Each structure stands twice: as structure tokens, then as C-alpha cells.
Amino acid sequence: MRLLRYSINVTLDGCCHHEAGLPPDEESMRYWTTQMARADALLFGRVTYQMMESAWRKPATGTWPDWMDEWEVPFAEAIDRARKYVVSSTLGGADWNAEVVRGDLGEAVRRLKQEPGEGLWVGGVTLPLALADLGLIDEYEFVVQPVLAGRGPTLLAGLRERIRLKLVERQEFRSGAVAMRFLPVPVPA
Secondary structure (H helix, E strand, O other): OOEEEEEEEEEOOOEOOOOOOOOOOHHHHHHHHHHHOOOOEEEEEHHHHHHHHHHHOOOOOOOOOOOOOHHHHHHHHHHHHOEEEEEOOOOOOOOOOEEEEOOOHHHHHHHHHHOOOOEEEEOOOHHHHHHHHOOOOOEEEEEEEOOOOOOOOEOOOOOOOOOOEEEEEEEEOOOOOEEEEEEEOOOOO
16 A cells, blocks of 8 residues: 655745745755655646646656756756656646646545555645545654745644654754654544
8 A cells, every 4th residue: 555645835924825935945945855865656636737847747848948947957857757647627638748636535545555656745735634534544754844934825724633743764854844654643542
């Protein structure tokens, strides 16, 4: 069974908007590239999928854009070639190595988790909230940025039940960001 890992950058005040933290640097991009390699497929909601596609899909020319630094290319190549599943009831179709997932969310994700492989990686804000409420997330991975955003979407806002977590890994970056990986603590029956 594949594990489902929720991974996201978050500010000290819990904001997870992609522009709220620090701009990516070589160290954080290397970290995310390594973490993405631990997954067989990426799972996104429509909004996150379209945002990632607009930033990281390799242009038809086959050449990465001039704005991209050389140290961003390994991440771009990893996400570009990764298998993707897009949860959406409104998206007509998807390419970029992607398949649209429709119907009952819990059933669809349980089916994906049953497939052989190393793991699934989910990002974004709305979809992970629904998956957390369904108890389907096996690992939580947050890169906490040393920034107070003051506004924007916050991490798992509206979660129905408290989820206790156990810290299993921690890594500090030169930027002051801290990557932390947690496992849910089972609730006693």
C-alpha cells in the first residue's frame, strides 16, 4: 500500500499561499526535489494542478525559460515528468502526465493508495483538508518559513477533528526555514 504524504511550505503564522513565504533558494529546491522523488505520483486539486502546470511544465520548445535558475531545473524536470492525478469535478481533461479523478474522493484516493509503489504526494490547501478530514493522510511534511504573512489561506483551516502528530524528522535550512515530517498519532479506541 502506498502512503499519502501532504507536503507544503507554510509561514510561522500558518499561511500556505505560495507567495507568502520566502522565495525558493537552491537548498529548499534541492530538498523538494529529493522529497518528490519519494513519490510515484502527485495528487492535486484543480487549482493547485493548474498553478503548478503554469510554473513547471516544460515549454513546447523543450527549453526551460530564462527566468529559471539552473538550480531550479532538477525540480522542474522532476515535477514535469511525474505522474499526476487531478481531483476535479469541473476540469474537462488533463494532460501533463495527468489523469482526472472524479467521483467519491475517499473511494478514489483509497484505490490510488492500494496500488503498488512508494507513495503519493499531495499539495495545496483545499484537497489536503478534505483528505485529512477523511483520515487518509499518512504523513505530514511542512517546511516552516521564518515569515509572518498576516493574511492568506491557512494550513488546514476548518479541520473537523484535531489530529495529533508525532515529529519523526527535522531539518534546518540556512535560510532559517525548518522542514518537519510528522506521523498521525492513532486515537485510542
